[in-house]
Amino acid sequence: MHYIESGAGTPLVLLHAFPVDARMWNPLRVRLEDQARVITPDQRGLGESSLDGSTARGAQEESAAPLTVDRPSVEVAAADVLELLDKLELPRVVLGGCSMGGYVATALLRAAPHRVAGLLLVDTKARVDTDEQRTNRLNAATRAERDGISGWLADNMLPNLLGATTREHRPEVAEELTSLIEAQPADGVAWAQRAMAERPDSFDVLRSFDGPAMVVVGKEDTITPPTAAREMVDALPRGELVELAGSGHLPPVEAPDAMAEVVRPWLASIDV
Numbered sequence: 001m002h003y004i005e006s007g008a009g010t011p012l013v014l015l016h017a018f019p020v021d022a023r024m025w026n027p028l029r030v031r032l033e034d035q036a037r038v039i040t041p042d043q044r045g046l047g048e049s050s051l052d053g054s055t056a057r058g059a060q061e062e063s064a065a066p067l068t069v070d071r072p073s074v075e076v077a078a079a080d081v082l083e084l085l086d087k088l089e090l091p092r093v094v095l096g097g098c099s100m101g102g103y104v105a106t107a108l109l110r111a112a113p114h115r116v117a118g119l120l121l122v123d124t125k126a127r128v129d130t131d132e133q134r135t136n137r138l139n140a141a142t143r144a145e146r147d148g149i150s151g152w153l154a155d156n157m158l159p160n161l162l163g164a165t166t167r168e169h170r171p172e173v174a175e176e177l178t179s180l181i182e183a184q185p186a187d188g189v190a191w192a193q194r195a196m197a198e199r200p201d202s203f204d205v206l207r208s209f210d211g212p213a214m215v216v217v218g219k220e221d222t223i224t225p226p227t228a229a230r231e232m233v234d235a236l237p238r239g240e241l242v243e244l245a246g247s248g249h250l251p252p253v254e255a256p257d258a259m260a261e262v263v264r265p266w267l268a269s270i271d272v
């Protein structure tokens with residue numbers, strides 16, 4: 001599994017949203033790395049991680065061996081992260097995830113709660129998809145495999161990923177995000193959509209987590225709106241809610257200063 005790592009201090013593992021990769025965390029990373037060892041993996045099939053979970057993508061492409069791909073699931077994505085923690089010899093970390101990364105973070109929490117010292121959930125939700133959402137995901141996965149992702153995926157997603165304030169006032173953020181989406185491999189996009197379609201409800205996992213938990217949500221998020229964040233905070237015994245003005249679904253990209261301001265003191269209070 002490919003990952004980016006920088007900084008020193010509290011081990012903080014941040015899992016990215018769909019359909020981007022670890023680089024979405026860079027604006028926040030630079031604001032935390034004097035306090036935290038920030039580790040951001042590329043989920044399998046996305047960024048530079050291969051679809052078979054074993055190597056970096058370049059090596060996968062050069063290998064003559066047939067590719068064995070696990071059935072798409074957030075549990076498999078979480079197992080990859082656990083394997084990375086083992087490799088880095090990190091028994092416990094503060095774990096964060098944005099949107100899809102939050103689905104994978106709760107899957108990891110279900111599988112190995114003792115590895116999680118604190119939980120940071122950003123613009124994500126604990127509910128399963130509706131039938132319509134699931135069908136849309138499976139159709140998008142089929143289209144990605146058939147046509148590739150160029151053009152349509154970024155066009156379809158951008159208006160929902162970024163809040164109105166960002167879209168109106170910061171066109172450069174939209175441009176950077178488009179490039180990041182366009183850089184994703186179509187097979188990894190399809191795998192991730194199918195994995196998300198299969199994910200379970202995670203309210204039970206949140207209810208049983210007694211560590212510190214922060215739930216951050218952009219007030220302009222229309223994909224996982226503040227109502228979804230409040231439901232998670234209600235389930236978390238030690239959950240606290242932060243709503244960020246002027247941000248949509250991706251506060252680490254849209255509002256990194258405001259996000260760092262709330263995360264820094266919370267992180268400092270956690271004993272890993």
Ligand code: MLT
Pocket residue numbers: 016017018019098099100101196223249
């Ligand atoms: C994401 O940002 O990771 C996705 O929008 C999540 C989703 O499709 O549910």
